[in-house]
Amino acid sequence: VRRLILDCDPGHDDAMAILLAVADPAVDLVAVTTVAGNQTVDKCTVNARRVLSLAGVSDIPVARGADRPLVRRLRIADDVHGQTGLDGPLFDDEPSVPESPYSAHELLVEVLRTTPATIVATGALTNIARLLSDEPALAANITEIVWMGGSTDRGNIAPLAEANAYVDPEAADLVVRSGVPFTMCGLNVTHQALVTADVLARFEQIGTPLARVCREWMTYFASTYRDLFGFESPPLHDPVAVARVIDPAIVGCVEANLVIETQGEWTAGATVVDLDGYTGRPPNAQIAVTLDQAAFWDRMVGAVASFVC
Numbered sequence: 001v002r003r004l005i006l007d008c009d010p011g012h013d014d015a016m017a018i019l020l021a022v023a024d025p026a027v028d029l030v031a032v033t034t035v036a037g038n039q040t041v042d043k044c045t046v047n048a049r050r051v052l053s054l055a056g057v058s059d060i061p062v063a064r065g066a067d068r069p070l071v072r073r074l075r076i077a078d079d080v081h082g083q084t085g086l087d088g089p090l091f092d093d094e095p096s097v098p099e100s101p102y103s104a105h106e107l108l109v110e111v112l113r114t115t116p117a118t119i120v121a122t123g124a125l126t127n128i129a130r131l132l133s134d135e136p137a138l139a140a141n142i143t144e145i146v147w148m149g150g151s152t153d154r155g156n157i158a159p160l161a162e163a164n165a166y167v168d169p170e171a172a173d174l175v176v177r178s179g180v181p182f183t184m185c186g187l188n189v190t191h192q193a194l195v196t197a198d199v200l201a202r203f204e205q206i207g208t209p210l211a212r213v214c215r216e217w218m219t220y221f222a223s224t225y226r227d228l229f230g231f232e233s234p235p236l237h238d239p240v241a242v243a244r245v246i247d248p249a250i251v252g253c254v255e256a257n258l259v260i261e262t263q264g265e266w267t268a269g270a271t272v273v274d275l276d277g278y279t280g281r282p283p284n285a286q287i288a289v290t291l292d293q294a295a296f297w298d299r300m301v302g303a304v305a306s307f308v309c
């Protein structure tokens with residue numbers, strides 16, 4: 001069972017990634033840390049607490065992280081995720097799960113100090129870059145960083161940049177260069193994880209209050225993806241990175257050289273993946289290229305169905 005930290009910016013697909021990481025027996029989720037991205041870090045932190053509260057999970061700390069990228073101004077994705085960052089169902093109460101008294105940085109240090117863990121990051125890499133630059137000795141205890149971000153081809157917020165890379169390219173660059181084993185699950189693979197009508201029907205069949213909320217989140221997400229990007233069904237990006245840790249066979253990867261563009265006038269945040277070996281630079285990352293869709297949805301639907309709430 002792999003010990004897991006989830007660093008996220010919930011976000012509809014982040015919310016589903018949290019549920020998958022909590023429920024799946026192949027991983028032991030020990031901490032949730034938040035970062036500004038889809039919305040402000042304040043809203044993302046409330047949302048992470050909301051997800052765990054709805055799932056009835058009170059033993060996993062939720063700690064607030066960076067409120068802005070390392071050097072750039074924050075660009076939020078309220079067009080995709082709404083005013084709350086998790087629009088759809090309305091809640092008029094405070095989430096019952098409290099915010100940790102630790103900052104994300106303090107919690108990451110604490111969790112990694114004595115025992116190795118894998119980090120799944122489903123937002124900008126700001127918290128992880130800070131951790132690696134301030135506490136370089138801890139790198140030895142990070143088994144792997146598995147990131148939902150980037151793309152082997154086109155972007156989704158700029159022609160050549162995916163949103164998590166675009167928000168904080170300098171952080172992504174620092175993390176990729178750190179030498180910690182790094183896996184990129186980009187748009188090329190997450191666009192294979194589509195929430196189709198069949199998938200929605202499976203959530204409907206579960207019948208619990210939590211499954212109903214998930215369905216409403218995905219219905220909202222579907223509407224923005226339809227309006228903004230013309231997708232018939234929205235891609236559930238972030239749980240793909242969790243699935244890679246749960247069972248590497250679900251997300252097939254190849255080794256390649258990866259660099260992050262930080263300087264380009266038109267291409268900041270581009271993830272330059274040398275799949276064809278043009279550059280002669282040695283491989284430094286695992287790059288996700290295939291998704292076993294049936295196995296992915298079985299794990300994701302099974303995770304939501306496993307909660308009694």
Ligand code: BDR
Pocket residue numbers: 009011012013014038077080122123148156162163164237238
């Ligand atoms: C990524 O950007 C965010 O909007 C999603 O939560 C996901 O992590 C997809 O580009």
Ligand code: CA
Pocket residue numbers: 008009010011013014038122123238
């Ligand atoms: Ca995210």
